[in-house]
Amino acid sequence: MMIAVDAAGGENAPREIVKGAIKAAQEYEVDIALVGNKAILHVLAGRQIRKLNLTIIDAKEVIAPTESPMKAVKSKPNSSIVVGTNLVKDGVASAFVSAGNTGAVLVSSLLSLGKIKGVERPALGSFIDLTPATPFLLIDSGANAECRPSYLVQFAHLGSIYVKNLLDIEAPRVRLLSTGEEETKGNRLAQESYSLLKKTKLNFVGSIEGQDISRAIADVIVTDGFTGNIVLKTIEGLGDTFLGAARQIGYIVATASHLRGRALLQEIGVGSWAKKADYREYGGACLLGVNGTIIAAHGRSQAKAIKNAIVLAKQTVERNICQIIKEENYEQAD
Amino acid sequence: MMIAVDAAGGENAPREIVKGAIKAAQEYEVDIALVGNKAILHVLAGRQIRKLNLTIIDAKEVIAPTESPMKAVKSKPNSSIVVGTNLVKDGVASAFVSAGNTGAVLVSSLLSLGKIKGVERPALGSFIDLTPATPFLLIDSGANAECRPSYLVQFAHLGSIYVKNLLDIEAPRVRLLSTGEEETKGNRLAQESYSLLKKTKLNFVGSIEGQDISRAIADVIVTDGFTGNIVLKTIEGLGDTFLGAARQIGYIVATASHLRGRALLQEIGVGSWAKKADYREYGGACLLGVNGTIIAAHGRSQAKAIKNAIVLAKQTVERNICQIIKEENYEQAD
Numbered sequence: 010m011m012i013a014v015d016a017a018g019g020e021n022a023p024r025e026i027v028k029g030a031i032k033a034a035q036e037y038e039v040d041i042a043l044v045g046n047k048a049i050l051h052v053l054a055g056r057q058i059r060k061l062n063l064t065i066i067d068a069k070e071v072i073a074p075t076e077s078p079m080k081a082v083k084s085k086p087n088s089s090i091v092v093g094t095n096l097v098k099d100g101v102a103s104a105f106v107s108a109g110n111t112g113a114v115l116v117s118s119l120l121s122l123g124k125i126k127g128v129e130r131p132a133l134g135s136f137i138d139l140t141p142a143t144p145f146l147l148i149d150s151g152a153n154a155e156c157r158p159s160y161l162v163q164f165a166h167l168g169s170i171y172v173k174n175l176l177d178i179e180a181p182r183v184r185l186l187s188t189g190e191e192e193t194k195g196n197r198l199a200q201e202s203y204s205l206l207k208k209t210k211l212n213f214v215g216s217i218e219g220q221d222i223s224r225a226i227a228d229v230i231v232t233d234g235f236t237g238n239i240v241l242k243t244i245e246g247l248g249d250t251f252l253g254a255a256r257q258i259g260y261i262v263a264t265a266s267h268l269r270g271r272a273l274l275q276e277i278g279v280g281s282w283a284k285k286a287d288y289r290e291y292g293g294a295c296l297l298g299v300n301g302t303i304i305a306a307h308g309r310s311q312a313k314a315i316k317n318a319i320v321l322a323k324q325t326v327e328r329n330i331c332q333i334i335k336e337e338n339y340e341q342a343d
Numbered sequence: 344m345m346i347a348v349d350a351a352g353g354e355n356a357p358r359e360i361v362k363g364a365i366k367a368a369q370e371y372e373v374d375i376a377l378v379g380n381k382a383i384l385h386v387l388a389g390r391q392i393r394k395l396n397l398t399i400i401d402a403k404e405v406i407a408p409t410e411s412p413m414k415a416v417k418s419k420p421n422s423s424i425v426v427g428t429n430l431v432k433d434g435v436a437s438a439f440v441s442a443g444n445t446g447a448v449l450v451s452s453l454l455s456l457g458k459i460k461g462v463e464r465p466a467l468g469s470f471i472d473l474t475p476a477t478p479f480l481l482i483d484s485g486a487n488a489e490c491r492p493s494y495l496v497q498f499a500h501l502g503s504i505y506v507k508n509l510l511d512i513e514a515p516r517v518r519l520l521s522t523g524e525e526e527t528k529g530n531r532l533a534q535e536s537y538s539l540l541k542k543t544k545l546n547f548v549g550s551i552e553g554q555d556i557s558r559a560i561a562d563v564i565v566t567d568g569f570t571g572n573i574v575l576k577t578i579e580g581l582g583d584t585f586l587g588a589a590r591q592i593g594y595i596v597a598t599a600s601h602l603r604g605r606a607l608l609q610e611i612g613v614g615s616w617a618k619k620a621d622y623r624e625y626g627g628a629c630l631l632g633v634n635g636t637i638i639a640a641h642g643r644s645q646a647k648a649i650k651n652a653i654v655l656a657k658q659t660v661e662r663n664i665c666q667i668i669k670e671e672n673y674e675q676a677d
Contacts (some may be wrong), residue, residue: 062484065434075525139584151522154530186483188572191409196488198568223584235530237568238522242553243574247581250557 011064012322017089018109020309026108027053028302029315034061039323042102044068044089064177066125068145070125071109074308078112079245082120090114094121097301104302104322106293108310112151114151114303115296120233122300125331127338131298132234133166133305134171135241137225138319146172146229150217150294151238158201161185161231165211167297168229170337181228184217186236189215196231206231292321296333302326347436348649351405352424353469353642360398360442361387362365363649368652370393373657376436378423402426405443406580408642412446416454417555428455431635438636438656440627442644449486449630450638456493456635461672464490465632466498466568467494467639469575473557480506480515480563484628485572494537495519495565497600499545501631504671508662515562518551520570525550526590532567540565586654626655631668636660 014030016023023045031054040062043050047067054063070088072081074295090109093156094117096102107114107287115131133152137145148168153160166184172181185203193201194216206213219228219240232240247324293306293314302325306318325331347447348364350357357379364375365388376394377384380497388397403421406415416425424443428451430436441448449465458465466487482502499517506515519537521529526537528550540547551561553574564570566574627640627648636659640652659665 077527139581152523154533186573188488188569188576193411196567199488199569219573219578220580221585222577223580233530234574235522235533239520239570239575242522243556243577244553244581246557247473247553247578247585249554251581251585253641289420 010103010323010326011040011042011101012302012319012326013042013044013066013088013096013105014319015052015093015105015107015109016043016314017024018114018332019108019306020074020108021311022108024314025047025311027173028312029310030063030319031057031061032312032316034063036321037323039319040064041319042066042096044093044096047088063312066092072113076108076110076112076113077114081110081113082116088113088222090117091121093169094118094301094303097120099222099301104328105328106304106306106322108293108308108315108318109304111151111308114158114305118296118299118301118303122303123323125298125300125335128217128298128334129163130166131296132160132167133237133294134168134297135237135294136292137222137241137244139244145225145227145328147233147237147241148229148231148297149237151234152296153234155235155236156198156233158198158205161202162205162209162232165206165209165213165231166327166338167334168231168247169211170334171295171297171325173228174333175324176228178228180212182211182226183211183229184215184241184288185213186219186230186232187216188218189216190218199342202231229267243337257325292317292319295321295325297330300331302331344363344656344660345374345376345435346653346660347376347378347400347427347430347439347454348376348431348653349423349427349439349441349443352386352441352448353640353644354408355643355645356440356442357383357665359389359645360649362466362646363399363644364583364653365391365395366650367653368397371654371657373653374398374432375653376400378427378430382402382562386572392657400426400430406447408444409502410444410447412444413452415444416449416450422447425455428452428635428637428645432456438638440638440640440649440652440656442640442642442649442652445485445639445642448639451636452630452633452637454634456637457567458671459632459634459669462501462632462668463497465630466494466501466629467571467632468502469571469628470626471556471575471578473578478510479559479561481575482563482565482574482622482631483568483571485568486630487568489569490532490567490574491501492532492539495536495567496539496543497530497632499540499543499547499563499565500672501668504543505629505631505664506562508664508667509658510562516548516560517545517547517563517565518549519547520553520564520566521550521575523550524552532630536565595598613671625652626651628656629664 041066068089069084093105132149134148135150138143148164187199296303376398402423404419427439466483468482469484470478484499521533630637
């Protein structure tokens with residue numbers, strides 16, 4: 010299985026991307042194609058290219074994070090993002106991982122791979138892991154700022170299929186993000202989506218409010234891409250704040266008590282919690298509903314996050330998610 | 344100054360409400376009117392009634408948290424919420440504090456007090472305090488699930504007036520909650536609100552993404568009531584999660600090290616941080632734009648939160664916020 014990795018995308022490209030890709034190739038049985046400036050990649054990857062059998066694919070152009078996605082994708086056919094999605098389209102790569110301009114990754118995936126038949130809008134599904142229990146999938150975490158109720162129902166379907174087949178949860182509990190538990194709460198979109206979700210065969214168990222997100226009462230949390238993106242990033246931001254506080258405490262305790270304070274803290278409590286709240290641990294978001302496996306990693310991704318994104322891509326391909334969506338979606342359309 | 348307190352509203356009513364009101368009366372120079380079941384309140388408040396000169400106002404009916412606000416307010420004229428807002432309307436009380444059904448508090452305030460001339464939609468402003476710097480105001484934190492761009496501009500005005508006059512910040516930095524920094528990011532509501540906000544005389548400094556909420560780069564964060572409510576509650580929920588982790592760590596360190604671990608932690612690091620992330624410390628949300636001072640406290644409020652909500656009401660009245668909104672809004676309408 011070959012996974013194409015955008016070596017030019019994200020704040021820490023190309024160095025951290027190459028590091029992460031090398032780690033993934035070393036620790037997991039996965040062939041990597043690095044997409045970016047050939048000359049630079051040869052210098053950065055060096056001897057690892059032959060050692061790990063890395064493929065280098067030249068892509069001279071770069072799409073900046075602030076560029077307008079549609080315009081950038083159309084005007085830069087040799088950008089790492091367009092080249093990467095085309096590798097998936099042409100069957101050269103099984104998946105593409107990019108920490109670059111998320112909008113451009115979406116547009117390029119749609120133009121190159123197309124939507125799976127019956128899918129109105131592909132959506133980004135992000136795993137969030139805050140509790141000792143299993144993580145949940147937040148969908149849509151940012152692909153569709155403007156949504157109709159029917160989109161949210163489809164996000165619920167896509168998310169259920171993903172969680173079921175990736176995490177082996179037989180009937181994932183689906184909840185709708187809203188401002189109250191009752192069907193009458195929330196905005197019009199939430200209210201209408203609730204009444205549609207009730208009628209599906211999904212394991213829809215009601216709404217969920219913000220304060221209950223970390224209570225492990227949902228396997229799939231459905232919302233529009235605007236709200237989802239803000240919630241995801243709020244969690245990330247608070248995670249960073251907690252992490253900073255936790256580190257400071259560990260340091261102060263270690264200094265003040267002359268004990269093994271910091272090590273102790275990391276071993277027992279803060280360590281595992283903070284690790285979970287840290288986006289650097291996440292693998293990124295999977296674009297569900299397109300004809301191929303595309304993982305949008307965090308723009309601030311460092312080597313570890315890139316490695317994890319590659320592992321998520323690998324699992325998504327191995328579990329045949331794309332094919333299952335095609336089949337199940339076809340069934341639903343019948 | 345008399346502040347009316349809904350003794351029947353919220354999960355911990357009436358006991359915690361009465362406790363909080365008594366604390367406020369003891370620690371601050373404020374006259375309290377407890378609104379609720381007279382007989383019960385006499386038993387709960389006991390000797391404090393004479394000692395602190397508490398007023399007991401009978402309200403036989405209670406509006407449950409799950410009741411439809413409009414229906415409940417219309418059918419229960421003797422409910423603590425309707426009686427409480429009428430006390431403000433009639434000039435008996437300077438403010439009303441309720442931890443009851445927020446929707447019913449909004450509806451009753453609108454019906455009883457009315458909107459300030461020129462205000463399209465009153466909004467809930469909630470102070471959030473996550474950093475060592477000053478807190479910021481999130482508006483709308485839940486009054487209007489469905490919003491137009493013009494509403495958000497007005498929320499920005501209301502929020503700026505509140506922060507300026509309550510916290511003595513001369514030109515509060517206003518930011519729009521969105522999914523990117525550029526004007527073109529976000530949903531249609533965010534995009535159109537951005538272009539309107541640019542044209543105001545407010546100190547509008549751009550958008551803010553979820554991950555930057557705790558970075559102290561805004562004094563007022565503007566959003567619709569659906570997104571705002573979800574973000575507020577997400578922060579509360581994560582605060583609780585972190586608090587739990589922090590307490591556990593404090594306990595383990597104290598046990599394992601036989602040191603003053605817990606006390607140490609509380610004194611130096613986790614204590615102050617956790618305090619900030621704990622909704623029990625917040626005073627509640629102020630309903631800005633109605634003809635009177637109304638504070639909607641958290642439904643899970645315990646005595647401390649109620650006390651703080653009463654203090655917020657007191658400050659809001661003392662700083663003459665309602666009158667200033669009337670004057671400044673009139674100026675803007677000119």
